[in-house]
Amino acid sequence: xxxxxxxxxxxxxxxxxxxxxxxxxxxxxxxxxxxxxxxxxxxxxxxxxxxxxxxxxxxxxxxxxxxxxxxxxxxxxxxxxxxxxxxxxxxxxxxxxxxxxxxxxxxxxxxxxxxxxxxxxxxxxxxxxxxxxxxxxxxxxxxxxxxxxxxxxxxxxxxxxxxxxxxxxxxxxxxxxxxxxxxxxxxxxxxxxxxxxxxxxxxxxxxxxxxxxxxxxxxxxxxxxxxxxxxxxxxxxxxxxxxxxxxxxxxxxxxxxxxxxxxxxxxxxxxxxxxxxxxxxxxxxxxxxxxxxxxxxxx
Amino acid sequence: xxxxxxxxxxxxxxxxxxxxxxxxxxxxxxxxxxxxxxxxxxxxxxxxxxxxxxxxxxxxxxxxxxxxxxxxxxxxxxxxxxxxxxxxxxxxxxxxxxxxxxxxxxxxxxxxxxxxxxxxxxxxxxxxxxxxxxxxxxxxxxxxxxxxxxxxxxxxxxxxxxxxxxxxxxxxxxxxxxxxxxxxxxxxxxxxxxxxxxxxxxxxxxxxxxxxxxxxxxxxxxxxxxxxxxxxxxxxxxxxxxxxxxxxxxxxxxxxxxxxxxxxxxxxxxxxxxxxxxxxxxxxxxxxxxxxxxxxxxx
Numbered sequence: 243x244x245x246x247x248x249x250x251x252x253x254x255x256x257x258x259x260x261x262x263x264x265x266x267x268x269x270x271x272x273x274x275x276x277x278x279x280x281x282x283x284x285x286x287x288x289x290x291x292x293x294x295x296x297x298x299x300x301x302x303x304x305x306x307x308x309x310x311x312x313x314x315x316x317x318x319x320x321x322x323x324x325x326x327x328x329x330x331x332x333x334x335x336x337x338x339x340x341x342x343x344x345x346x347x348x349x350x351x352x353x354x355x356x357x358x359x360x361x362x363x364x365x366x367x368x369x370x371x372x373x374x375x376x377x378x379x380x381x382x383x384x385x386x387x388x389x390x391x392x393x394x395x396x397x398x399x400x401x402x403x404x405x406x407x408x409x410x411x412x413x414x415x416x417x418x419x420x421x422x423x424x425x426x427x428x429x430x431x432x433x434x435x436x437x438x439x440x441x442x443x444x445x446x447x448x449x450x451x452x453x454x455x456x457x458x459x460x461x462x463x464x465x466x467x468x469x470x471x472x473x474x475x476x477x478x479x480x481x482x483x484x485x486x487x488x489x490x491x492x493x494x495x496x497x498x499x500x501x502x503x504x505x506x507x508x509x510x511x512x513x514x515x516x517x518x519x520x521x522x523x524x525x526x527x528x529x530x531x532x533x534x535x536x537x538x539x540x541x
Numbered sequence: 542x543x544x545x546x547x548x549x550x551x552x553x554x555x556x557x558x559x560x561x562x563x564x565x566x567x568x569x570x571x572x573x574x575x576x577x578x579x580x581x582x583x584x585x586x587x588x589x590x591x592x593x594x595x596x597x598x599x600x601x602x603x604x605x606x607x608x609x610x611x612x613x614x615x616x617x618x619x620x621x622x623x624x625x626x627x628x629x630x631x632x633x634x635x636x637x638x639x640x641x642x643x644x645x646x647x648x649x650x651x652x653x654x655x656x657x658x659x660x661x662x663x664x665x666x667x668x669x670x671x672x673x674x675x676x677x678x679x680x681x682x683x684x685x686x687x688x689x690x691x692x693x694x695x696x697x698x699x700x701x702x703x704x705x706x707x708x709x710x711x712x713x714x715x716x717x718x719x720x721x722x723x724x725x726x727x728x729x730x731x732x733x734x735x736x737x738x739x740x741x742x743x744x745x746x747x748x749x750x751x752x753x754x755x756x757x758x759x760x761x762x763x764x765x766x767x768x769x770x771x772x773x774x775x776x777x778x779x780x781x782x783x784x785x786x787x788x789x790x791x792x793x794x795x796x797x798x799x800x801x802x803x804x805x806x807x808x809x810x811x812x813x814x815x816x817x818x819x820x821x822x823x824x825x826x827x828x829x830x831x832x833x834x835x836x837x838x839x840x
Contacts, residue, residue, distance in 0.1 A: 260739060270756045336760070336761065346766045347769065351772045354773060355773075358778050367762075368763075368765060440558060440559060440563060461633045463653070463663045463666075464663075464666050467646055467767075469767065470646065470649070470650045470653075477654040477657070479654070479663075
């Protein structure tokens with residue numbers, strides 16, 4: 243069976259962009275042309291490849307073909323690049339990567355900088371919680387991910403990166419007001435806590451260590467921004483688990499204090515990427531491993 | 542017709558948390574108890590109130606009741622707070638608010654700080670593109686929003702906040718390499734550009750001003766983080782529209798330069814919130830208006 247690569251690219255664009263309209267605009271054709279191409283591919287395969295939801299979601303069969311499309315695009319880019327062609331002759335390639343928020347805000351942009359120096363491809367970054375980036379890898383939305391998942395996703399290579407260290411912190415004033423009697427079930431129940439979003443389980447994990455497995459319903463500030471998160475901690479709105487690289491200075495100057503002696507949690511991170519024999523992916527992996535050098539190493 | 546407020550709270554929790562399981566955990570009951578409560582409310586109203594999707598989405602009828610639930614919770618909190626009750630006797634209230642990314646990273650946390658000093662309620666912040674926060678207000682997910690929409694959403698009060706100024710910027714080296722022959726259709730087609738996500742239309746708007754309404758498919762770095770965005774501009778990965786408050790220093794020190802003379806775009810922002818006679822909402826509005834004082838005023 244032969245696959246029409248134009249149709250394949252249309253399918254990949256729909257999944258990447260999330261809708262037939264945006265895919266059409268990205269491919270510079272009409273939405274009905276995109277729709278016809280995807281339908282032709284579905285007829286050829288004899289199965290549904292993408293659910294027409296908002297956003298459009300690939301079926302498991304569709305995922306397989308999206309991965310094929312993305313890998314092919316990367317290999318084409320590699321080959322033309324290696325032929326030494328200039329500028330516009332090499333179609334532009336972009337590698338879709340999922341990165342957890344705190345990595346994106348701390349060490350990952352160094353990886354992007356190193357990658358830009360080594361490759362002509364760009365990165366299509368998606369930001370997710372570290373416990374959820376693996377899902378994007380699995381469903382074919384991205385080719386690589388910084389993830390907390392230690393088990394390789396099927397078809398992927400995995401590299402340990404070290405750990406992101408989190409410290410339960412608050413201002414000295416907040417500590418005096420809420421934790422003067424100790425960090426315990428009673429104080430944790432009433433002290434306001436900052437949580438990134440519904441997927442962020444770090445604070446609850448710390449509370450469970452202290453309190454055991456009892457219901458915990460403190461006042462919560464939901465703050466989906468790493469920068470706002472640190473600012474809110476410094477402003478004394480609540481305590482929270484902050485990534486050490488973002489609060490190192492504040493801890494050293496005494497503007498923030500750890501909640502108690504054992505207040506750190508290390509989250510091991512991994513770089514996982516599809517097994518594709520591509521120079522661009524190899525350059526990206528080297529860049530990620532180099533930039534992750536400042537993460538905490540396990541003994 | 543009487544409405545059971547326990548059932549109403551269950552519905553609101555499902556919509557807020559996105560699933561029956563998470564709502565159960567937030568309310569500290571079993572998922573089947575949440576399901577029974579929502580079903581009882583649906584039977585009482587004789588219509589479907591929430592779609593059992595992932596995440597759970599309210600129907601238009603459900604939205605009306607979610608708004609009722611959230612407003613009632615806020616009024617209860619106000620009343621008990623006014624009675625001067627201490628600590629745990631006042632049920633904790635949280636106001637759901639949608640804020641565009643760049644506001645959250647710049648001036649909005651000052652509003653949160655002012656609000657924390659005036660109220661015992663916390664904020665449940667959601668981060669969205671400024672052109673899309675109004676949708677969250679409309680579907681009942683949030684009670685207030687910082688939005689680019691100048692028309693009041695039905696049932697909402699609107700306050701103009703001034704404008705966020707964006708400047709098309711890059712490093713001097715990037716400018717010399719890509720724009721030495723001028724900022725035009727040719728240079729914009731090949732110069733890499735940084736874009737926040739698929740909803741970010743600022744760069745395309747600027748390009749259209751320069752090029753007119755022709756297809757534009759430059760190499761794109763997708764970077765869904767304000768901090769990473771500025772870092773990537775400083776690292777010379779591409780040009781982009783940066784919010785002035787985040788790059789003021791870099792412009793003054795010459796680490797970044799504007800792409801050309803007319804390189805700014807002002808995006809007017811508005812604070813919209815449901816009409817609810819609540820002290821907490823009033824305190825929030827005052828805090829937002831005060832913190833927005835540094836935005837650009839229109840003449």
